[in-house]
Amino acid sequence: MLDGGLVARRPYLIVGPSGTGKTTLGLQFLCAGIRNGEHALLVTLEEPPNEVRSNHPGLAPELLKVDVFDAIPDVMRYERAPFKDIAAVRSATPFERVPEAIRRTPELTSIEVTITALEQMLRTEVQRHAYSRIVIDSLTALQYFCMKGFDVVAGAQTFLRFLSDLRVTTILTVEAPLEDVETPERMLARGEIRLFRWELDDLTVRAIGVEKLRGSAHDIRLHPYRIGPTGLDINLAVTISRDTRQILETPPLAHEPASGSPFEPIPPTLQVLAEELSDLVLVGADIVPIRTELEAALASARLGDTEHATQRLTRAVALGATLPDRLPAKVAASDSEVALALRRMAARAETGRVGQPPVRVPEPPILTARLAKMLSDLNPPGEAVAVAPIPAPVQTPVPELTVASTTPSPPVAAAPAASGLPAAPSVPTHAPTPSTPPSEAPLTNPPSTSPPPPVPTPTPPMAGPAQPSRVSHGPPPPLPRAVSLPEPAVKPPSGSVPSQPSTAPSVPHVHPAPHVASPGTAVSHSGSPAHITSPAHPAPPTHSAAHPPSAAHGTSPGHHAAPTPAEPVHVPAPTPAAETMATAPSAAAPAAKKRKRAPSASRKKAAAVTPKEPETALPAIPVTPEPVPSIPLDSTAPSAPAPAPEVALAAGPEASAPPRPKRRVVRKKKAPSVVGATPGPPTEEPSPPSTAPPAETPPVERPPEAP
Amino acid sequence: MNLAEDGGGERVATGIPGLDRMLGGGLRKGRPYLVTGGSGSGKSLLGLTFLLEGLRLGEEVLLVAVDEPPNEIMENVHAFGWDLSAVKTLDANPGTRAIKRQAAVQEIRTMTDLKTMRDISQETKRAADAEDIAIQGIQLKLRQQMGGVQFTRVVVDSMTSIRRFAVKSSVDPQAERTEIQSLLRFLSESNVTALVTATPSDPGVLTPEEILTRGEILLTRKWIGDRSLRQVKIVRMRGCAHDPERRPFVIGPQGFVVG
Numbered sequence: 001m002l003d004g005g006l007v008a009r010r011p012y013l014i015v016g017p018s019g020t021g022k023t024t025l026g027l028q029f030l031c032a033g034i035r036n037g038e039h040a041l042l043v044t045l046e047e048p049p050n051e052v053r054s055n056h057p058g059l060a061p062e063l064l065k066v067d068v069f070d071a072i073p074d075v076m077r078y079e080r081a082p083f084k085d086i087a088a089v090r091s092a093t094p095f096e097r098v099p100e101a102i103r104r105t106p107e108l109t110s111i112e113v114t115i116t117a118l119e120q121m122l123r124t125e126v127q128r129h130a131y132s133r134i135v136i137d138s139l140t141a142l143q144y145f146c147m148k149g150f151d152v153v154a155g156a157q158t159f160l161r162f163l164s165d166l167r168v169t170t171i172l173t174v175e176a177p178l179e180d181v182e183t184p185e186r187m188l189a190r191g192e193i194r195l196f197r198w199e200l201d202d203l204t205v206r207a208i209g210v211e212k213l214r215g216s217a218h219d220i221r222l223h224p225y226r227i228g229p230t231g232l233d234i235n236l237a238v239t240i241s242r243d244t245r246q247i248l249e250t251p252p253l254a255h256e257p258a259s260g261s262p263f264e265p266i267p268p269t270l271q272v273l274a275e276e277l278s279d280l281v282l283v284g285a286d287i288v289p290i291r292t293e294l295e296a297a298l299a300s301a302r303l304g305d306t307e308h309a310t311q312r313l314t315r316a317v318a319l320g321a322t323l324p325d326r327l328p329a330k331v332a333a334s335d336s337e338v339a340l341a342l343r344r345m346a347a348r349a350e351t352g353r354v355g356q357p358p359v360r361v362p363e364p365p366i367l368t369a370r371l372a373k374m375l376s377d378l379n380p381p382g383e384a385v386a387v388a389p390i391p392a393p394v395q396t397p398v399p400e401l402t403v404a405s406t407t408p409s410p411p412v413a414a415a416p417a418a419s420g421l422p423a424a425p426s427v428p429t430h431a432p433t434p435s436t437p438p439s440e441a442p443l444t445n446p447p448s449t450s451p452p453p454p455v456p457t458p459t460p461p462m463a464g465p466a467q468p469s470r471v472s473h474g475p476p477p478p479l480p481r482a483v484s485l486p487e488p489a490v491k492p493p494s495g496s497v498p499s500q501p502s503t504a505p506s507v508p509h510v511h512p513a514p515h516v517a518s519p520g521t522a523v524s525h526s527g528s529p530a531h532i533t534s535p536a537h538p539a540p541p542t543h544s545a546a547h548p549p550s551a552a553h554g555t556s557p558g559h560h561a562a563p564t565p566a567e568p569v570h571v572p573a574p575t576p577a578a579e580t581m582a583t584a585p586s587a588a589a590p591a592a593k594k595r596k597r598a599p600s601a602s603r604k605k606a607a608a609v610t611p612k613e614p615e616t617a618l619p620a621i622p623v624t625p626e627p628v629p630s631i632p633l634d635s636t637a638p639s640a641p642a643p644a645p646e647v648a649l650a651a652g653p654e655a656s657a658p659p660r661p662k663r664r665v666v667r668k669k670k671a672p673s674v675v676g677a678t679p680g681p682p683t684e685e686p687s688p689p690s691t692a693p694p695a696e697t698p699p700v701e702r703p704p705e706a707p
Numbered sequence: 708m709n710l711a712e713d714g715g716g717e718r719v720a721t722g723i724p725g726l727d728r729m730l731g732g733g734l735r736k737g738r739p740y741l742v743t744g745g746s747g748s749g750k751s752l753l754g755l756t757f758l759l760e761g762l763r764l765g766e767e768v769l770l771v772a773v774d775e776p777p778n779e780i781m782e783n784v785h786a787f788g789w790d791l792s793a794v795k796t797l798d799a800n801p802g803t804r805a806i807k808r809q810a811a812v813q814e815i816r817t818m819t820d821l822k823t824m825r826d827i828s829q830e831t832k833r834a835a836d837a838e839d840i841a842i843q844g845i846q847l848k849l850r851q852q853m854g855g856v857q858f859t860r861v862v863v864d865s866m867t868s869i870r871r872f873a874v875k876s877s878v879d880p881q882a883e884r885t886e887i888q889s890l891l892r893f894l895s896e897s898n899v900t901a902l903v904t905a906t907p908s909d910p911g912v913l914t915p916e917e918i919l920t921r922g923e924i925l926l927t928r929k930w931i932g933d934r935s936l937r938q939v940k941i942v943r944m945r946g947c948a949h950d951p952e953r954r955p956f957v958i959g960p961q962g963f964v965v966g
Contacts, residue, residue, distance in 0.1 A: 018917055019943020046918060047945065048895070051738065055946030075846070075896060076889035102737065104896050144884045144915055177913045204951050 001210050001219040001236070006191060008132075010214075011163040011170040013139070016195030020206060021227045022173040023047065024056065025193070026135035028231040029171055031062035033133040040133040041092055041125065042068045043118070045141035049098040058229030064096040067129065069121065073113045073145055074105040092125050113146045115155055119162050126166055134168050140175035160188045190214045196222065198245050207240045208232070228314065274374060279341035290316050291375065298371040309367060719860070719900045722760025723753070725965025726924075729941055729950035734922070738945075739891045739901040741866075741916055744926030749937065749958055750904040751775070753926070754862035755784060756963050757902055758794055761860040768860040769852075771797045771845055773868040787962050795858075797848060842869060842886040846893050858899055865904040866916050884915040891919045921945045927953075939965055 006012055014022045023046075030040035044052060049068045056063055069092040090111070125131065136142065139156060147155045163170045172189070191213040198205045209222040222242060225234040240247055280287050297312035718733035727733045734740055744750045751774065761768040772780060777796045784791060845863075852858070863869070870883065894901045907925075908914050917923070922944035928937050940953040956965040 019923065047921070051921065051946065072892065073885065073888060075893040076843075076885065102896055102898075105892075138918070140913065141918055144881075144918065145888050148881050148885070175913055175918050177909075177911050 001208075001223070001234070002191075002213060003217045003219070006169060007213070007215045008169050009164075009167045010190040011160050011172060012191040012193065013172050013174050013189040014193045014195065015174040015176050015211075017176050017197050020195035020197050021225075021232050022175075022195060023052070023137050024227060024231050025195070026137055026171050026173055027052070027056055027059055027063060027066070030066045030133055030135055031059050034062040034065045038132040039129050040066045041129070041131045041135070042066055043071050043122070043134065043136045044068060045071050045113075045136070045145065046138055048072060048102045049095065050100055050102055053095050053098055059231065065094060067092040067094050067125075067131075068098060069125065070103060071113050071118060071121075071146075072103075074111045091121075092129070114148070115142060115146050115150065115159060118142070118146065119159070122162075122166065126168060131168055134163075134166075134170045136170065136172045138173040138175055140173075157188055164190075191216075200245060205240065205245060208234055209242075275344070277374065279344055282338055282341040294371055294375055298368060298375060301368045301371060306367070309371075720760055720764075721753075722756040722763075723963050723965055725954065725956065726753075726939065726963075729939070729954060729965065730944065731948050731950075734900055735946060736900055737895060737898040738921040739894055739903060739916075739919065741920040741923040742902055742904045742926065743907050743923060743942075744904075745906060745928065748926040748928050749956070749963060750926060751780070751864050752784075752958060752963050753924070754864050754902050754904055755780070755789070755791070755794075758860055758862055759789060759791075762793055766859040767795070767856050769795045769797060769849075769858045769862070771861065771863045773863070774865050787960065789962070795856075797845065842883075842890055845869075846886075846890045849893065849897075853897055858897070861894060861899050861901045863901065863903045865906070866914075867905045867908075870914075887915045888919055891916070922947070926956075 014025055016022050027042070030042060033040040042049075042052070047055070049070050052068070053063065070090060122134070126134075139159075142159070143152045143156060160172075163172075176194075192211040194209050194211045196205075196207045196209070198207070206225055206227075207222040208225050210218040210220065219236075222240040223234050223236055224238055224240055224247070225232050227233070238247055277287060277290065280290075293312045293316035297309040297316065300306075300308040300312065717736040718727075718730075719736050720727055720733045721730070742750045742753055754770070758768040758770060770777070770780075775783075777798055781791050849858075849861075866887070891901070891903075903916055903920060905914070905916060908917070923942040925940045925942050926937065927940070928935050930936070937956050937958070938953040939956050941949045941951070954965050956963060958964075
């Protein structure tokens with residue numbers, strides 16, 4: 001909201017009624033400084049230090065290193081007693097040395113706190129400890145209790161002036177009455193953060209807004225927040241109207257670019273966690289506590305207790321954010337992946353506390369599938385190192401590539417979610433591998449990208465199961481290279497459901513590597529059917545006779561093997577189709593692409609290979625019950641588009657998911673596919689567009705590409 | 708509530724199970740809290756329940772009565788069958804400040820003789836001085852008393868009246884604020900869990916007790932047709948994961964019951 005943070009060395013105000021979290025926000029600011037290795041000071045005038053500490057257990061590790069100056073006036077004695085200057089008597093101490101009990105007024109002397117004494121104290125303390133962050137809690141108390149004989153407004157002004165001369169980034173909290181009254185000090189600060197609390201009917205709404213920030217752009221909207229164990233948790237995705245105080249549905253500004261899909265395939269929290277975990281594993285951190293939280297979350301998600309699962313996830317995220325701080329400052333120099341991971345973690349820790357949206361959690365089946373996947377990635381300790389990197393890259397690459405071409409693929413869902421965050425991670429790990437292929441892949445993808453949006457819808461659902469698939473998918477984009485690497489990786493982890501389909505495609509791709517060059521187009525056609533699997537296959541058949549092969553596929557997946565090759569021939573056009581499709585066709589296009597990859601040139605090889613893989617995959621699917629359900633969902637969504645036209649037959653979905661590989665097993669798989677089919681109907685909406693466009697576009701497009 | 712976890716700390720039961728649930732176990736020991744609500748909203752009753760719970764647990768409790776003469780309070784709660792005779796009361800009505808056993812409550816002399824205009828002007832001046840002493844006096848009395856008896860629960864009913872009756876506008880607002888600050892600080896240092904009642908202030912004005920208390924419980928009453936609906940809400944509560952909702956309550960034969 002602040003466009004990167006506060007401008008350093010200036011005084012700022014946090015204004016709000018009591019109970020809105022001003023103190024907490026100020027403490028978060030100090031703790032962030034401690035994490036940066038800075039020195040931070042809290043001057044407290046309201047809450048005794050011991051209470052501050054016990055009120056914020058969630059901030060404990062950093063808070064204990066924050067210095068605190070107890071500027072609360074003593075109990076008055078209404079008799080003559082020597083007054084001492086506070087600056088001479090007390091000094092700042094770290095929170096860890098604050099006693100449990102409240103400070104007692106000494107028997108013989110009483111300390112009066114005046115603003116002049118405070119200024120003097122601040123000056124000496126800043127010189128002595130080189131504080132770079134100071135919070136004064138609160139300016140209001142200062143005005144009420146420490147400015148005897150001063151003009152309150154003038155006093156505040158002098159004080160603010162004094163602070164800016166100190167050249168320290170300072171936050172002053174200001175108690176505001178419930179009704180908004182302009183007070184003079186507000187005009188003096190360089191920036192003002194406002195906290196609101198409104199009673200709407202019986203509902204309490206808390207919102208935060210940046211009222212002013214000199215020297216920087218900032219978000220002028222109000223966003224709701226809540227106060228959690230580690231401080232304020234702001235939901236940037238939602239805006240609250242200043243007039244009506246109602247929630248405005250924000251245009252998908254926040255996630256749109258990231259996901260590239262209308263759906264929110266991956267909840268940001270899971271995404272953050274997934275990245276964090278892979279980095280932590282890379283670095284060799286102790287992730288046991290996080291795993292414990294995840295396991296608890298999974299357990300409650302299985303029981304359908306989404307709320308509890310969400311809490312656990314929140315904790316896991318919070319843990320993830322604190323872990324990097326405890327790592328030894330090692331490997332700082334090298335450019336190794338470890339160093340990159342460390343840097344990413346530092347960046348996340350920096351931004352995480354402020355801008356992180358609240359936990360959004362997917363439907364229970366998807367959630368369980370994802371959690372199960374994450375845990376399965378984590379669990380093999382020995383493999384962890386190997387696995388961790390793989391998944392991470394996969395995710396990241398997926399997004400990038402995926403967006404373009406992959407997106408269509410079932411795993412895509414993961415990709416979109418990942419896309420936002422993944423960007424960073426992908427760069428480091430995968431970048432190298434995919435890089436070569438990417439050039440090719442991207443080319444194809446770009447066209448598809450535009451289309452993907454439509455396609456994504458189907459994919460998102462896939463995402464749920466996708467995580468496993470992601471792994472496989474990740475590789476797919478890179479096609480050949482990825483294939484080689486991923487294959488092994490995929491197999492072990494991928495056991496998970498989605499991977500199968502993806503794997504199959506990826507495998508083909510690997511082989512296809514050659515395809516990539518020329519087949520790109522051709523592949524796309526053939527691949528599309530395969531990838532699109534359920535949707536693509538069914539769709540083509542139903543829609544246009546033009547795609548005889550596709551029709552064939554749709555009819556009998558088993559046969560596809562033969563048809564696929566035939567299709568490829570026709571397919572050549574698909575790539576262009578994809579491009580042309582951009583909007584409506586996009587759906588078709590992606591499908592085509594997918595098909596291309598898997599089936600196209602390599603198909604035969606793939607076919608040989610695939611069968612094995614599919615088999616493995618198949619067993620895997622059954623093995624993990626949870627993933628399976630998720631798959632259906634995914635499949636549903638994807639399948640929906642394709643099936644919708646066809647009436648979403650079981651065959652359709654089946655074909656779509658694991659077309660090639662399944663051939664043998666296909667019928668058996670049908671059962672799962674059926675599951676998918678059920679969901680499919682709901683998805684119908686998306687499908688119509690896709691179907692319609694595909695029918696038309698494919699023919700047209702194909703011709704162009706063929707040339 | 709789920710999110711925040713307590714950093715430990717002893718909890719003090721309010722004597723109202725429903726309210727304790729909303730507070731996640733009770734008030735935190737040794738801190739001052741604010742109870743706000745219009746007149747007739749149940750503030751005093753909440754305070755008395757809090758004190759009686761203390762008595763039940765064998766604690767030393769004190770009522771600083773400013774609003775109502777103690778004898779009336781006694782009569783008022785008779786309907787609930789409560790026995791306040793063991794509640795120590797500081798009758799802080801202007802002019803009569805003394806700590807007495809409730810049983811020995813005396814009628815309060817409210818009126819003074821007629822005075823000449825000149826005397827009145829002097830009188831008001833003196834009154835202001837005396838009021839100034841009111842908060843101060845409470846603190847001093849408490850300090851004396853603390854020497855012998857360690858109170859653990861104190862109810863000040865009400866801060867609004869103290870300010871209205873005792874601290875006239877002629878008095879420097881800074882002095883008033885510091886005195887309230889000092890009183891609350893004193894209670895806190897004495898490890899007393901205190902409830903301070905107040906009527907809601909002008910929404911544009913911030914009172915010192917709003918700043919200094921560690922939590923606020925709001926009692927509201929609204930009319931639906933002929934029936935009044937009473938609701939209790941925890942506006943803020945530092946260091947307590949609390950229930951953010953409004954909850955209905957009734958004042959019935961059992962006293963103060965939160966649904």
